[in-house]
Structure formats: structure tokens, C-alpha cells
Amino acid sequence: MDTSIPESAAGARIALAALAAVIALASSYGLSLGLRRAASRTSHQQPTPEAWFETPTPSSPALVAQGRKLFLASCAHCHGADATGDEGPDLHGVQVSDRYISNIITHGIKGEMPSFRKKLGRDEIVRLTAYVRSLD
């Protein structure tokens, strides 16, 4: 019995399979966009755009140590000296991007956390972000 598949039919199957995969991913992306918009409407924290190739904030033991000093001076009275939370939340193991962390430090959270835009320079925010990122 000849069980070979005509080449055109085989190609059509692969094309349909690829199309279904693209539709599945596109649907997920659409749902993701809708959910992010809904989340941004109900929250004062605006989600940050995502990128496939995110440049990580530079980090080194020296940067983390400098960030820790800044943290103790500016943040510890709310987040606790060990960053496990006090008036502010625990900062260990946060599942947000570096850009999100630096945005929160820079702009603050209305009614909850002050903006540090005037108090801290860009380099200092990079150090603080490196410190927060180092918290497991």
C-alpha cells in the first residue's frame, strides 16, 4: 500500500499548523494587552513596557554596597533596615523589571511612596536598583 503523502498536502498541513501556532501566540498577546490595560486602569502603578532583550541594570558588589548605603539613608525607615518591610513592603525577590524598580524610585507611588527624582541622581538610582535586585 502506498502511504506516501503528496508534497502539496504535506506542505499545506505544515502551513496550517504554523498558522495555528501564530494565532495561538497572537491571541495570548492580545489577552496580555487587555489584561495589562485593565490592570493599569485599576492600579496606580502603571505597568512598564516589556522588551524581549532587556538590558539589565549594571550590577557589581561595589554598586550593591553603595546602593545599600543609599537605601539605609533614604528607604530603610519605611522598608526596614533589612528591606523585609515595615511601613513599606518587603523588597526581597520582587518579580518586576529593573526599569520598573527605577521608575518607582524616581516617580514614587501616589499617596504611598514619595518621589526621589529631586533627591537622588540617575547614578544613585542605578545603585539603589542594583541593591534591590540583589535582595533574594
Place this chain on the structure above:
Amino acid sequence: MNSEMWAKMHGATVHFPIALILCSGALDASGFFFPGPAMRRGLHAAGYWTTMLGALGTVPAVVSGLVMSKGVMLGHDALRLHHLFVWPAFALIVGLAIWRALAGDFATKKAPTGYLATVGLAAVLIMGAGYWGGEMMLGH
């Protein structure tokens, strides 16, 4: 429903596609090596249905995961690594299920190496996604 409920739903739904896709690859691959036609047909039928149910199972897993993370498709750290495995695995599994539905009966055919290799790749990706999902829940 709150995000904790969605997290529980994600945990309850993800294990079905992981198990079913791993089984489907093993069943289909073994079906090509058994000499008896009845056994081959049975293994391929089981491979077919585990592929279909695994692909269907990815839908609640993906939806609950997206709702739980409020629409985050990549995220950061372990969540990012989890997603870098999840999305290619999801696309491959959906594509494989559609291809399989159109391909008909495997029992009288030679092993389609491309299909088996793609199932193997999907299995590796879904295991990677599961590993990083576990790291988020239990890792340090």
C-alpha cells in the same frame, strides 16, 4: 476572583499539558518500533489523544497564568525564564496538534522524523517551563 485564586488555578491546570505532551511523544515514538499492527495502532491512537488533550490543556494553563500575572508576557528573573520556555512550547504544541489532526492514521506510516523531533523539542521546552515555574514557587 483574586490573583491567589488564579495562581491556584494555574497550578491545577499546568500539570495536565506537561504530562500529556511528554506521554504523547513517548507513545508515538514507541508506536513506530512495535512490530504488531494492533499494538502500533493502539499506541498511535493513545499518542493522538494525548496530543489533543495536551494541546487543549495548554489553553486554561496559559489563560490562568496570564490573568495571574496581570498580562505579563515576559517579566523578570525566574518568571522571565519560565516565559521564554512557555511561549515557544505553547506555539509548538498547538502547531503539533493541528498537524497531527490533519495527518491522519500513523499506524501504516514510517516514523515522521520531523514530527517526532518537534515533539521532542516541545517536551524539552515544556520541561524547562515547568522547571522555572517550580523555581518561582520553591526556589531560593
